[in-house]
Amino acid sequence: xxxxxxxxxxxxxxxxxxxxxxxxxxxxxxxxxxxxxxxxxxxxxxxxxxxxxxxxxxxxxxxxxxxxxxxxxxxxxxxxxxxxxxxxxxxxxxxxxxxxxxxxxxxxxxxxxxxxxxxxxxxxxxxxxxxxxxxxxxxxxxxxxxxxxxxxxxxxxxxxxxxxxxxxxxxxxxxxxxxxxxxxxxxxxxxxxxxxxxxxxxxxxxxxxxxxxxxxxxxxxxxxxxxxxxxxxxxxxxxxxxxxxxxxxxxxxxxxxxxxxxxxxxxxxxxxxxxxxxxxxxxxxxxxxxxxxxxxxxxxxxxxxxxxxxxxxxxxxxxxxxxxxxxxxxxxxxxxxxxxxxxxxxxxxxxxxxxxxxxxxxxxxxxxxxxxxxxxxxxxxxxxxxxxxxxxxxxxxxxxxxxxx
Numbered sequence: 001x002x003x004x005x006x007x008x009x010x011x012x013x014x015x016x017x018x019x020x021x022x023x024x025x026x027x028x029x030x031x032x033x034x035x036x037x038x039x040x041x042x043x044x045x046x047x048x049x050x051x052x053x054x055x056x057x058x059x060x061x062x063x064x065x066x067x068x069x070x071x072x073x074x075x076x077x078x079x080x081x082x083x084x085x086x087x088x089x090x091x092x093x094x095x096x097x098x099x100x101x102x103x104x105x106x107x108x109x110x111x112x113x114x115x116x117x118x119x120x121x122x123x124x125x126x127x128x129x130x131x132x133x134x135x136x137x138x139x140x141x142x143x144x145x146x147x148x149x150x151x152x153x154x155x156x157x158x159x160x161x162x163x164x165x166x167x168x169x170x171x172x173x174x175x176x177x178x179x180x181x182x183x184x185x186x187x188x189x190x191x192x193x194x195x196x197x198x199x200x201x202x203x204x205x206x207x208x209x210x211x212x213x214x215x216x217x218x219x220x221x222x223x224x225x226x227x228x229x230x231x232x233x234x235x236x237x238x239x240x241x242x243x244x245x246x247x248x249x250x251x252x253x254x255x256x257x258x259x260x261x262x263x264x265x266x267x268x269x270x271x272x273x274x275x276x277x278x279x280x281x282x283x284x285x286x287x288x289x290x291x292x293x294x295x296x297x298x299x300x301x302x303x304x305x306x307x308x309x310x311x312x313x314x315x316x317x318x319x320x321x322x323x324x325x326x327x328x329x330x331x332x333x334x335x336x337x338x339x340x341x342x343x344x345x346x347x348x349x350x351x352x353x354x355x356x357x358x359x360x361x362x363x364x365x366x367x368x369x370x371x372x373x374x375x376x377x378x379x380x381x382x383x384x385x386x387x388x389x390x391x392x393x394x395x396x397x398x399x400x401x402x403x404x405x
Contacts, residue, residue, distance in 0.1 A: 002302045006294065007383045009034035020353025023388045028173055028332050028379035029357055030223045031204060033287075037226055040286035041279050052278055053252060053269070067278050070285030071268075074233050077288045078218060079209040085241065087234040087268040088281050092200040093123040095219035095234035096167070098271060099196055100127035101247040103217075103240065104165050110136035113163040115193075117142040117150055117179075118365040119172050124198040125365070128167055137164070144369050147325050148172070152180050156187050163193040170202035170218075174363050174377070175324030176307065176332040178202065185214045194240065200224055204381065205303050205331050207296045210235050222280060227287035231280030234271075241267040248273045299382045303331040306380045310389045317396065323370050332379035334361075337396065340403045342376040348402060352395035 007013050010032045015022050024032060044066065050059035052067045068083075075083040089095040104114065114128050118141050132139040142150045142158045149172075159166065166188040171178050185195040194216035202208060204225040210218050217240070222231040236244075246253055246264060253273035255263040264270040291299065307329045314320055319338035337345050346358035357377040360367045367373060378392060 002294070002298055003383055003385050007385075009036065009290075010383050011035060011038075013383060017353040017355070018351050021391075023354045023384075023391050025354060025356045025378040025380060025384065025388065025392055027204070027381035027384075028201060028224070028377065030229070031226050031381055032383065033228070034226055034290050036290050037228065037283050037286045041228060041283045044279050044282050049279075051275055063278060066282050066285075067276070070281040070288075073285045073288045077203075077208075077291075078233075078235050079211055080235055081211065082238065084267060085235055085238050087236065087241070087271045088276055089219075089232045089234050089271075090230055090277065091221040091223070091232035092198060092219045093221075093232075095217075095232050096124055096196065096198065097127045098234055098244075098247060099165075099217050099219075099236070100131040102244040103194070104128070104131040104137075105134055106243075106245070108132070108135035108137040108164045111162060112137045113140050113160060114138070115140045115142065115155075115158050115163050115166045117155075117168055118144055118369055119148055119150070119175065119363065120167070120169055120365075121173055121198060121200070122362040122364070123200075124167055124169060124196075128165070131165075138162075142168075144366075148175050148323065148366055148370055149177055149325060150179075152183050152187075155180075155184055159187055159191050159193065161191055163188070163191050165196060166193050167196040167198070169198040169200075170208070171199075171205070171330055172324070172366075173201045173332070174334050174361050174366055174375070176201075176329035176334070176379075177325060178206075178328065178330060181215060182213045185216070189214070201331075204291075204299075205296075206300045216240055222284040222287060225287055226290055228277075228280045228283035231277045231284045233284075236267075238267065241271075244271075246270050246273065250274045252276075294382060300330070302382060303380055304329070306384055306386065306389065307331055307333060309386055310378065310380070310392070313389070313393055314396075317393075317400070319400075323372065323375060331381065332377055334375045334377045336372060336375050337400060338403075340399070342374045344403070345376045345396070345399055348399040349392070349395045352391070352398065354392050354395045356392070 052064040199220040218235040250273040342358035
């Protein structure tokens with residue numbers, strides 16, 4: 001079924017952009033939405049729209065059932081032990097902030113360590129900076145190789161018995177390579193630390209089993225895996241979630257409220273104060289169903305093959321630099337074309353209907369390490385084809401000629 005039949009499920013891909021058929025190569029920023037997800041959200045608003053966990057009327061009951069069914073789907077998607085280990089958030093950013101603002105600040109004291117890598121997206125870096133400052137902890141970085149990756153040996157050397165939290169991305173949004181999170185979990189646990197995994201770039205492209213990885217927390221966003229914006233998931237091992245305090249307070253997350261003190265609901269609901277993203281969760285459930293129907297193994301193989309196809313052809317272009325290792329990429333390639341600024345590259349490509357990303361990709365420390373202020377990034381997903389890559393390369397050659405590079 002991959003990939004041409006799949007394109008029919010994505011209405012946005014049928015349009016023209018600047019007189020050219022749209023070639024969308026920015027899925028690492030946000031994936032397009034299939035009609036199944038669009039319809040699921042529309043049906044909720046047309047038939048079941050009501051707040052959850054509150055009203056006893058029929059609409060409220062239907063909305064609550066749909067919302068909690070999405071939680072069950074998310075648990076199965078990650079192979080969690082229970083849906084009680086699934087917290088709905090606004091996205092990866094808010095999920096990681098919850099762990100940093102609650103768990104890390106509770107367990108870290110003066111002189112304790114939080115270990116991250118310099119390849120991290122800002123969403124998996126800034127929360128740990130703030131947690132370290134608040135707790136008086138030491139923020140340590142795993143050394144990077146020249147290509148921006150790190151070795152498991154260096155990761156192990158960076159951890160000590162003072163390490164309380166280790167936080168890394170499963171797949172880099174700049175390099176497209178997977179980190180050895182299963183091995184890192186084992187090392188972290190030997191030191192008495194927990195492992196927090198940023199899964200924003202992994203869950204769209206590969207099967208994830210949190211029990212096999214033995215990670216302690218795992219965060220991802222719905223919009224990168226064909227779901228709506230404004231919805232994400234934090235998986236946490238139940239004993240860890242139960243010892244965490246909420247960091248947002250208000251309606252729905254309470255057990256009892258008094259004038260001077262209050263108590264909280266059980267997990268995960270204590271972390272979902274206020275009206276939650278109900279439609280987003282339902283859309284996420286539809287996206288999980290859609291990925292299951294297509295098959296994550298098929299998606300992973302398609303994305304790897306298409307990335308290899310693109311990299312092999314990009315390597316033939318003079319004055320083009322590719323960042324990161326050549327092998328093992330999953331769904332993206334980051335590059336610069338000679339002295340042409342990546343924003344200019346992206347602007348010219350857009351005139352040919354090709355949408356790519358340009359900038360520091362919310363990874364400024366990694367950009368500094370690579371010696372690049374900014375880069376261009378083409379990212380691929382299940383609905384992309386070799387024809388898309390060929391049109392991208394053709395537009396890139398036109399860009400090269402335009403700037404006489």
